[in-house]
Amino acid sequence: MTTKLSITAALLVIGDEILSGRTKDVNIGATADFCTDLGIELKEVRVVSDETDDIVAALNAVRERYTYVFTTGGIGPTHDDITADAVARAFSVALPINAEARAMLETRWQNTGTEVNEARLRMARIPEGADLIVNAVSAAPGFRIGNVHVMAGVPIIMRSMLEAIAPTLQTGRKVxxxxxxxxxxxxxxxxxxxxxxxxxxxxxxxxxxxxxxxxxxxxxxxxxxxxxxxxxxxxxxxxxxxxxxxxxxxxxxx
Amino acid sequence: MTTKLSITAALLVIGDEILSGRTKDVNIGATADFCTDLGIELKEVRVVSDETDDIVAALNAVRERYTYVFTTGGIGPTHDDITADAVARAFSVALPINAEARAMLETRWQNTGTEVNEARLRMARIPEGADLIVNAVSAAPGFRIGNVHVMAGVPIIMRSMLEAIAPTLQTGRKVxxxxxxxxxxxxxxxxxxxxxxxxxxxxxxxxxxxxxxxxxxxxxxxxxxxxxxxxxxxxxxxxxxxxxxxxxxxxxxx
CATH class of the missing domain: 3.30.70 (Alpha-Beta Plaits)
Incomplete structure (x- = not known):
């Protein structure tokens, strides 16, 4: 008998487009496979709308309960991308422009001749105390704060972020x-x-x-x-x- | 301006096979499309495991909050099919063999030469006070109690049950x-x-x-x-x- 503790997780899928049916989610299945491969028990998934209160309530409900929380969606440059705001509120921390995130984005923007503007800089706003999760696909980083891992909703970026965080996670008894x-x-x-x-x-x-x-x-x-x-x-x-x-x-x- | 109230819903997807990644869910997308077509706002989805306590807690959290709750999964004949038990417990009602459900099943079983046994009769257990939702595909009915609609997890059956309940639902302002x-x-x-x-x-x-x-x-x-x-x-x-x-x-x- 092994005595290793069981490692658990919840996934929060954030986005009106999933709830309206416009986008068919594939991140739930990808996260489930990812967790199973690492011996992490995915215990719960919630899909919530782009409403700060709903995201904060769901985050606070699951982050106390499980070893890890993963979120997907809502970290882009437009007004409906409010995941960072909700996470900062849930952890009661500020949401400043993060210098490292800004540098990652500006390097990419220089290479692609993309103008720096206020909307794009929203993607460099990272809750205080969080570590960045690199985004090899489009540069805009995710982040980890406490046990919460905030990732993109676009499936190809989301999967690359899962690969990026895999080595940092405790793995459980393989089922x-x-x-x-x-x-x-x-x-x-x-x-x-x-x-x-x-x-x-x-x-x-x-x-x-x-x-x-x-x-x-x-x-x-x-x-x-x-x-x-x-x-x-x-x-x-x-x-x-x-x-x-x-x-x-x-x-x-x- | 129309004054019609907004009609809301939550979906509860019940099943370890979704959380392990073994089965990739398609019922979330189908329910989202269904709700959007009827002008019902799907506000939240939760995927929970085959644990009675988890199902009861999720059900009680959402059924007070939204006009409708839909559930998929866990109404088959095996020991891990515990949705009816969880719903009966959430509503504090008994879970007897329902005569109408039993008749539906026995008619099908006679036609297919299927033996009646204790496991199969689990599918005729319906919470007291519930109405049946017919299942044109495999006969085993779903049911409605209060604002909760309990449906099968197999996608083809689930979609046929959505069609069956559509005429009974209040529809909202079409978005x-x-x-x-x-x-x-x-x-x-x-x-x-x-x-x-x-x-x-x-x-x-x-x-x-x-x-x-x-x-x-x-x-x-x-x-x-x-x-x-x-x-x-x-x-x-x-x-x-x-x-x-x-x-x-x-x-x-x-």
Missing amino acids: MSETIKAAVGEGTVGGPLGALQAQYPDVKMGSYPQMGANKVMTELVLRSSDEARLREAAAKVREMVAREHAKAGITPPE | MSETIKAAVGEGTVGGPLGALQAQYPDVKMGSYPQMGANKVMTELVLRSSDEARLREAAAKVREMVAREHAKAGITPPE
């Missing part, structure tokens, strides 16, 4: 999984699977019907950070599925 | 939008757009950089339920964009 396919419905395996779940409380068992497949098909996914227990539980689930296949006169799918 | 393309960066239009936003507080102006496009491109999206004000503001934004194009010596993109 391993086994997937077992059953050629019978969820309702057939539901009873015996529930009984096995009760025997293996440390192995989380999920059941996912495969709709639209040619035949009835259910994927059973077992997850645990204890490999021996996972293997043992998976063997029991495989036996159970084989019994149900035999009862139904089905040749196993693979 | 119209205009999209204006600028061939300059967000940082260029940011200042003048902010000034126009201040002049038109009733027209919500968003700015979205188009990354990966061949040239720099920014989409400005104006949204309002007041058509005249929307048209007026859009004309002003178009003039502003034309000025910025002229300054930059750019021929407008379309």
Whole structure:
């Protein structure tokens, strides 16, 4: 048994465009994959609108509760980019122009012949005490303050920022999984699977019907950070599925 | 001016498979589009794990606050399908086998030669006082209790349930939008757009950089339920964009 503590996270997706349906979010899935790969348990996601009060309330609700908070969206140069303001308010700190951020942006602007103006300088406003998260794509940095990591909403930038912060994060016990396919419905395996779940409380068992497949098909996914227990539980689930296949006169799918 | 009240909603996406990254959610985008089409403002989305306490807490946090709550996921036949239990607990009501739900399921099971068992009958457990939401795809119904609409997580079923409840929902003032393309960066239009936003507080102006496009491109999206004000503001934004194009010596993109 390892004694490493569990590392948890929440994601805050900030933006009216997600809530209106205009933009279809892909950052939730990317963050979920990122966390799973690092052994960080993503426990909650919230999508909130571009309203300072809503962002502050959501931030304060999750930052006390989890090891890490990630946010995406709202760090561009326009009036609706208010994430930095909301984070500064949540932490009760000032939001000055950050010299390092300004230098990063001005270097990029010089290279591209881009005019420096007040709107663009909004992107150099960083809450006092925060560290910058570099943005290899468009230079405008994200930042980390306390356990909150503020990143861009544009997926390609967001993923590059996740890569940038990965080495700075505590990683948890890696959760391993086994997937077992059953050629019978969820309702057939539901009873015996529930009984096995009760025997293996440390192995989380999920059941996912495969709709639209040619035949009835259910994927059973077992997850645990204890490999021996996972293997043992998976063997029991495989036996159970084989019994149900035999009862139904089905040749196993693979 | 119309005096129709604004109709709001929250969506609760329930399921470990979304938080682990195993399943990439598409119900958020579908619900956002659905709400926008009906003039319902989707104000918040939360993704929570398959833990009864977490579901109850999230439900109670949002159901007081918005006109409607929609949930997806966790209404199947296996032990990890606990949404009905959580909703019953949030509303402090019992969770008996519902005769109408049982009849719907048994009719389907007779037609498909499916055995009735305890796991399958879990899907007929409906909180006392709830109305059923029919499921044309796989028969297992969702339900509505108070302002909470409990739907399946499988996208095709979820969308059919949204269609089923649409006629029962109050619709709000339809929000119209205009999209204006600028061939300059967000940082260029940011200042003048902010000034126009201040002049038109009733027209919500968003700015979205188009990354990966061949040239720099920014989409400005104006949204309002007041058509005249929307048209007026859009004309002003178009003039502003034309000025910025002229300054930059750019021929407008379309």
